[in-house]
Every structure is written in C-alpha cells, then in structure tokens.
Amino acid sequence: MDVIIIGGGIVGTLIARQLSKYSLKILLLERESDIAMGATKANSAIVHAGYDPIPNSNKAKTNVRGNKLYPELCSALKVPFKRNGALILAFNDEEAKVLEELKERGRKNGVMGLEIIKRDEILKREPNINPEVKMALYAPSSGITSPYLLAISALENAWENGIEVHLEEEVQGIIKRKRGYIVKTNKNSYLTRYIINAGGVYADEIMKMAGIDFPFEITPRKGEYYVLDKKMRNLVSSTIFPTPSPISKGVLVVPTVEGNILLGPNAKDVKDKEDKSTTWEGLKEVWEKATKLVPHISFSSVINTFAGIRAGSNYKDFLIKEFKSAEGILNFAGIDSPGLTSAPALAEIAEEWLKDKEKLIPKKNFKGERENPLYFRELSNEEREELIKKDPSWGHIICRCEHVSEKELRETIRHPLTPKILEALRKRLRIGTGRCHGAFCTPYVLKILSEELGKPINFFTLKGENSKILFGENKARWKYAKRS
Numbered sequence: 001m002d003v004i005i006i007g008g009g010i011v012g013t014l015i016a017r018q019l020s021k022y023s024l025k026i027l028l029l030e031r032e033s034d035i036a037m038g039a040t041k042a043n044s045a046i047v048h049a050g051y052d053p054i055p056n057s058n059k060a061k062t063n064v065r066g067n068k069l070y071p072e073l074c075s076a077l078k079v080p081f082k083r084n085g086a087l088i089l090a091f092n093d094e095e096a097k098v099l100e101e102l103k104e105r106g107r108k109n110g111v112m113g114l115e116i117i118k119r120d121e122i123l124k125r126e127p128n129i130n131p132e133v134k135m136a137l138y139a140p141s142s143g144i145t146s147p148y149l150l151a152i153s154a155l156e157n158a159w160e161n162g163i164e165v166h167l168e169e170e171v172q173g174i175i176k177r178k179r180g181y182i183v184k185t186n187k188n189s190y191l192t193r194y195i196i197n198a199g200g201v202y203a204d205e206i207m208k209m210a211g212i213d214f215p216f217e218i219t220p221r222k223g224e225y226y227v228l229d230k231k232m233r234n235l236v237s238s239t240i241f242p243t244p245s246p247i248s249k250g251v252l253v254v255p256t257v258e259g260n261i262l263l264g265p266n267a268k269d270v271k272d273k274e275d276k277s278t279t280w281e282g283l284k285e286v287w288e289k290a291t292k293l294v295p296h297i298s299f300s301s302v303i304n305t306f307a308g309i310r311a312g313s314n315y316k317d318f319l320i321k322e323f324k325s326a327e328g329i330l331n332f333a334g335i336d337s338p339g340l341t342s343a344p345a346l347a348e349i350a351e352e353w354l355k356d357k358e359k360l361i362p363k364k365n366f367k368g369e370r371e372n373p374l375y376f377r378e379l380s381n382e383e384r385e386e387l388i389k390k391d392p393s394w395g396h397i398i399c400r401c402e403h404v405s406e407k408e409l410r411e412t413i414r415h416p417l418t419p420k421i422l423e424a425l426r427k428r429l430r431i432g433t434g435r436c437h438g439a440f441c442t443p444y445v446l447k448i449l450s451e452e453l454g455k456p457i458n459f460f461t462l463k464g465e466n467s468k469i470l471f472g473e474n475k476a477r478w479k480y481a482k483r484s
C-alpha cells in the first residue's frame with residue numbers, strides 16, 4: 001500500500017476522497033461494521049461559522065476554510081447543506097460583552113458578515129425565541145448538513161475512484177520498517193509507506209501503537225440530545241446558541257437538514273470512550289437549557305434521544321502533526337468540535353503533506369462528482385407515478401414515517417459498500433428513524449434483507465457483533481410481513 005487511513009469518520013473519509021485523485025494505492029481501515037459510527041454519527045451537524053476558536057489555532061484556520069469549502073463539496077457529493085445562519089443569544093450585559101468579544105474573534109479569524117442585533121430584530125427573525133433575550137450575534141455563514149451522509153458519499157466517491165475499504169478491521173499494531181510500516185489488524189498485516197491516523201477518540205492510542213512519545217491524551221466528553229418530531233420543523237430556522245462557556249458552545253436548538261429539531265448537547269467528561277448512554281440528569285439539563293433559549297417546546301414532540309463522544313484532549317487544539325520519531329505518519333488527533341466543519345480543510349492538509357513527500361500523479365479518469373440514488377420522499381407525484389408504472393416496488397412504502405420504498409431499500413442493500421446491518425440502512429435511507437422508530441418497518445426490512453442475501457431473518461444485526469435483533473420467529477408481525 002502507499003497510504004493506509006485509519007478511521008472511517010468524516011476526517012478519514014474526506015481524506016480518502018481527497019487522495020483518491022492521485023495514482024496511489026490507498027486502504028481505509030475501520031474497526032466498526034460501518035463507517036461514520038463514531039463522533040461523525042452523533043453530533044449537532046452544524047457547519048460552524050468560525051467566530052469561536054482562538055485566532056491562529058488549528059481549529060480557527062481549518063474551521064473557516066472548511067466552512068468555505070462546504071457548498072461545493074456537498075454539491076459535488078449530492079449531500080444536503082444549508083446556510084441557515086446562527087444566533088448566539090445574550091440575556092444580560094455580561095453575556096452581551098462576550099458577544100462583542102466573539103465578534104472581534106470572528107473578525108480576526110476571517111469570518112464574514114457577523115453582526116450584533118437587538119431584541120426586536122431577533123424576535124422578528126425567530127418569533128419563538130425567549131422574549132427576555134437582549135442581544136444576539138448573528139452569523140450568516142453558519143450552516144447545517146448531514147454528517148454521516150457526507151462521510152458515506154465521500155467514501156463511495158473515493159471507492160469509485162479506486163480506493164479499498166475494509167470494515168470490521170481494527171488496527172492493533174504499527175511496526176516501523178526501513179521504508180514505511182507494517183500495520184497489523186485483527187485480520188491481516190499490510191506493508192504501507194504512509195499512515196494517516198484519523199482514529200477519532202482512539203487517535204491517542206494509535207499514536208502510542210506507532211511508538212510516539214508525546215504527552216497527549218484524549219479525554220472523552222459526552223454530549224446528550226433530544227430529537228424532536230418533524231412537526232416542530234418551524235420552531236426555529238436558524239441555529240440558536242447560548243453565549244458559550246470556555247469548554248463548550250452550550251446547549252443549542254438546531255434545525256436539521258432532514259426537518260427535525262435537535263436539543264443539545266450538554267458536556268460531561270466520561271471515562272469510557274464508548275459510553276454513548278443517555279442519562280436522566282443529562283437530558284434534564286439539556287431540556288432546561290434548551291427551553292431557556294426557546295420556551296414552550298412540548299415534551300410530546302420528542303421522538304428520540306442519543307449521545308455522542310467528543311475527542312477532547314489535554315492539547316486544547318487539533319493536534320495535526322507528523323512526529324520525527326514516526327516519520328510517514330500524519331496524526332489528526334483531538335479532533336473535537338468543530339471537526340465536522342474543519343474536515344474538508346483537514347483533507348487538504350493531508351494532501352499537501354503527501355505532496356511534500358511524493359510526486360503525486362493525478363488520475364486522468366478521476367470522477368469528483370457523485371450521483372445520488374433517487375429518494376422517493378423527494379420526488380413529485382408525477383415522478384412517483386412514472387416510476388411505479390415501470391416498477392411497482394417503487395409504490396410499496398416500507399417506512400411510512402420517512403417514505404422509503406421497497407425499490408430504494410433493495411438498491412441500497414445491493415450497493416457493494418453498504419454493510420448488511422440495520423444501522424447502515426438507517427443512515428443511508430433514514431428508514432426506521434421517524435416517529436415509530438422502526439416499529440412498523442423493521443419486519444419488512446428484515447424480510448427484504450433475508451430475500452436479498454439468502455439468510456434467515458435472525459441472521460441480521462443492528463450494528464454488527466453483539467447486536468442481534470431477533471433470535472427466532474415469533475407470532476404476528478413477522479408472519480404478517482411474510483404473507484404480504
């Protein structure tokens with residue numbers, strides 16, 4: 001191999017796409033059963049404007065650059081992106097002073113269009129905001145996207161351009177050789193000239209595997225969320241922030257590109273890097289803080305809760321570094337917020353790093369654009385009718401909450417990069433993510449997986465090992481699904 005990328009989050013997948021422009025043998029290794037299973041799956045999905053990071057830090061530089069790259073990137077990969085703007089609210093004079101500081105910091109970071117607006121203007125833009133608000137910093141370049149669709153699309157695009165992807169392959173050892181490294185996984189060993197460490201919360205452990213002696217440690221920081229039903233889609237149109245604290249941007253009210261609203265996240269240091277549990281205390285804190293920004297949110301509109309883990313670290317900035325003791329390994333470590341926003345700029349940094357080492361030869365047949373499959377929910381009635389006439393499985397709606405048809409489901413299952421697990425179908429199609437949470441569609445999804453792959457329904461899992469959904473056949477729903 002020329003390059004091994006460790007980690008299939010937003011950082012690893014965008015780097016894979018960036019490098020797939022060149023004639024290189026690239027392998028991306030991901031320990032989970034799908035890509036985007038770490039922080040990239042569970043975050044606020046905001047493409048931050050860039051007023052928050054300390055000027056000249058890696059975070060500041062890559063945030064502002066990443067934000068600029070988003071529209072073109074999402075358009076090429078056919079991923080939703082919207083510049084919905086952000087309002088950072090101040091409820092007293094002290095907070096109003098912080099807004100002035102943020103505006104100045106934003107100016108230094110090169111963020112365009114920041115302005116401080118007063119109560120009447122805030123309420124004119126967002127009538128559901130707490131009327132006790134005094135001032136707000138308005139950041140028009142703030143946006144929203146779908147982090148996991150972006151990671152999936154970037155990787156599919158990189159794969160179309162020739163890179164290799166191995167899921168369920170965990171890097172367990174890195175051994176230096178004269179020219180390059182041996183990367184040992186739970187399944188295989190590979191000789192590679194270069195390694196890119198994009199291991200998220202495990203990036204510090206990967207550095208240790210490579211023998212890097214540097215006082216760097218990731219301290220996982222959990223953030224919990226509520227998801228509100230799409231009927232609340234008009235609650236706010238901009239992303240609503242409180243005045244930030246030194247460790248967190250605070251609990252937010254965020255519209256998503258799918259039409260839901262997120263409330264969260266809180267920020268709590270945890271010991272376990274896999275602790276994605278939601279807690280009563282955490283969710284209570286989120287509810288209290290979110291309803292201070294936007295009161296009168298009905299609890300009956302909550303359809304889900306989830307938590308994500310930030311890769312906080314003692315370094316306080318993104319650690320982007322090749323160490324002398326481990327030349328040929330570029331580390332992206334401590335990539336907490338705004339890592340999603342910064343990821344396209346981090347991919348550029350990886351490309352420049354490799355260009356300094358090697359004469360990279362561009363592929364003549366590189367395809368930078370990706371075509372999206374057709375999504376039933378996005379089609380007009382006329383378009384739907386046309387498709388149903390050609391293939392009636394377009395008209396068989398499997399997921400009623402998210403309007404997903406049998407045709408889309410079968411085509412997605414057949415894609416070589418789609419893992420045959422429920423979670424992968426949820427991320428790619430939103431199947432089972434609506435109000436009923438898969439109560440209606442899961443038996444049909446299992447039936448179709450079973451037909452497509454010729455395995456019994458109890459073979460399939462939610463997200464790979466130790467997540468079995470069914471252990472055997474049982475009465476009504478499965479039999480009903482079998483009959484229809």
Ligand SMILES: Cc1cc2nc3c(=O)[nH]c(=O)nc-3n(C[C@H](O)[C@H](O)[C@H](O)COP(=O)(O)OP(=O)(O)OC[C@H]3O[C@@H](n4cnc5c(N)ncnc54)[C@H](O)[C@@H]3O)c2cc1C
Binds near residue numbers: 006030031036048
């Ligand atoms: C609660 C929360 C809210 C956030 N909100 C925002 C936001 O609104 N905007 C924003 O810009 N950023 C936000 N972030 C930050 C952003 O989500 C992360 O910075 C970004 O997703 C990090 O991507 P990554 O690829 O570095 O890590 P990950 O997505 O965690 O990917 C790392 C991958 O490496 C794999 N891996 C690890 N070790 C190994 C190994 N040994 N072998 C093989 N594979 C391995 C993991 O399984 C994982 O899939 C938020 C983060 C959290 C948690």
